[in-house]
Amino acid sequence: MQTDHDVCPVEPGTPAGPSRRRFLQAFAVGSAGALASAGRRAQASPAAPALAGSRGRQDPPEGADAEAAYWERVRREFLVSDELAYMNSGTLGPMPKSVYYAVVDAYRALSADPGRENTRHNQAQGGLREKLAAFVGADADEIALTRNTTEGMSFVANGLDLEAGDEVLLSHHEHPGGLEPWKLKAKRQGIVVRELPFPIPTPEPAEILNRFEAAITPRTKVISVSHVTFPTGCMLPVRELAALARPRGILTAVDGAHAIGMLALDMHDLGVDFYASSPYKWMGAPVGTGMLYLRRESQERVWPTVVMAGWDDPERGAARYDRLSQRAGPLLVAFDAALDFQTGIGRERIEARVRALATALRARLAEIPQATVHTSTHPVLGCGITGFALEGFDRRAVVDTLWRRHHVWVRHTDHDLNTVRVSTHLYNTEEQVDRLIDGVRDILANGALPLETARG
Ligand SMILES: Cc1ncc(COP(=O)(O)O)c(C=O)c1O
Structure with missing residues (x-):
């Protein structure tokens, strides 16, 4: 059985293990994390710019293909499996590998040397x-x-x-x-x-x-x-x-x-x-x-x-x-x-990607007459969360069926609008938006599954 460390091995006790280092190099991110490696950074990452901003940020690629390739590389920095269209960062987002290994390594280091690591964490x-x-x-x-x-x-x-x-x-x-x-x-x-x-x-x-x-x-x-x-x-x-x-x-x-x-x-x-x-x-x-x-x-x-x-x-x-x-x-x-991960990509660039995916999703939903999109189409009022209702279907059944038949994970919100809620983030893809839309059309054509899992 494959473990996550098989997916991306990490050297025990190394604050910036291979996964994190690989990310930092690939995206030309500066700081390897003051907290993690306050005492060891000189070895791990010399001349690291410490603060957010455009320093150390990779220039955006030109052209649609390069853009797609770029986001695919970003997506590969997450552990979320290819089969799963996880579209619920609004509840809980996945950690990138660099973040996951940072926390695992920090706990390992803390267990090995509690006094000094704890002091390091406090000081940083x-x-x-x-x-x-x-x-x-x-x-x-x-x-x-x-x-x-x-x-x-x-x-x-x-x-x-x-x-x-x-x-x-x-x-x-x-x-x-x-x-x-x-x-x-x-x-x-x-x-x-x-x-x-x-x-x-x-x-x-x-x-x-x-x-x-x-x-x-x-x-x-x-x-x-x-x-x-x-x-x-x-x-x-x-x-x-x-x-x-x-x-x-x-x-x-x-x-x-x-x-x-x-x-x-x-x-x-x-x-x-x-x-x-x-x-x-x-x-x-x-x-x-x-x-x-x-x-x-x-x-x-x-x-x-x-x-x-x-x-x-x-x-x-x-x-x-x-x-x-x-x-x-x-x-x-x-x-x-x-913070390093997102700074390496760039805050504006992330927001633009999030908005582009969400706008595409809302446009696709608007083509479906039975779908009511609750999210504003006004450019200032809409962002990475989309809420919609499907005429004739309970939100819980839609959410459950999208998961069981299409491996798309979204949530419903128990407010007043029978809402299915979708979060589109930087690790999501246009293909996943398509999959969600196909799932919605499938529900309209073939009905929803009997509700099995009641969840938000
Ligand atoms: C708008 C909004 N505020 C507050 C919260 C609560 O967040 P937390 O559990 O991190 O305190 C949530 C949770 O999803 C939320 O959507």
Whole structure:
């Protein structure tokens, strides 16, 4: 039987094993990961540029064939089998090999030499914070290393001093991870949570902006929305919402669970106060890694929730919000490797690829009269998540049949729209989009299988 180490062997105890080195060379990525190899990098990767950006990035190939060949090479950097069309990065993305081996090797090294490896991991957190900050257009003292979006949104909601009757405006399509922290605060402290509906599919950003503007009252203290909504993949105009909010003294908190690794983010350009994300989805980092951005000027408004020594030291900036005591260093090592992976390809290039695949998928679905596409066709509102319903079919049966008959893994969302949700990411292919469409046509022609596996 083939094991994953057979697929891509790795030398025990080597921070940048063959797989990772091969990727770094192939894509001309600079840094081999400060966390993984703080003490050994000089041997492994001399002259490594440490931060995200175009330095060390491979120039895009010219022409359609070269483009296809390029993405095929990228796809080969993942362990997902050729038979499986995995189209659900929105729930959990696969790690590239370089990231997978980074975490495996880091745990091995930690087990072999716990004291020194643990120290190395702790000391290297600052480097990761800097690298991540550069990746998302922020400063290092505005980045907290959390464990997921739910934790980040909870830190913000729990940490703000609000009074009974103060209002938080949300959209009607918030994920529980971004909604429940406010509901808890409503139950505990009497704040008012208002969920604003907007049309689906949304024709243009003004449909959303106007509704938020009209809903603002003197009691509105926070606008808290998803950057990319989970049921239909609608990209809310968070930059414009922040511009609406700031002059009125309203804070903006964004649930950006899907955005990191999918979109080329720039926190300072977005102008929001708080932004939580889950790099294990589209970024290829392991589960257990998260990011919370807190705008420097807004940090004094938020009390830390999980604390140990240092929580009251403003010099620490956003690091005051991740004072977790002992934590899983190998996950941070792998997060560092995930940043290298994506930087090696280029954030804009990834976003363009993701959007191209999703646009192609939506165009193909639009050709099927029984398919209702819930995702906006507006270029600003659509991104890498597509939601659709199939007339006459329950979403669960569609999802299950696509898997059992066609080996296409998508999910359904239990909201109000009977939605089948598809995530198209950089390791997906045009052939997989075709396979999904063939599967949909097959269901329409031959019916869905009796539901066997109820899953999201
Ligand atoms: C929009 C949105 N927000 C928050 C979450 C929760 O993410 P996590 O489990 O990483 O906290 C999800 C999960 O899929 C999501 O889609």
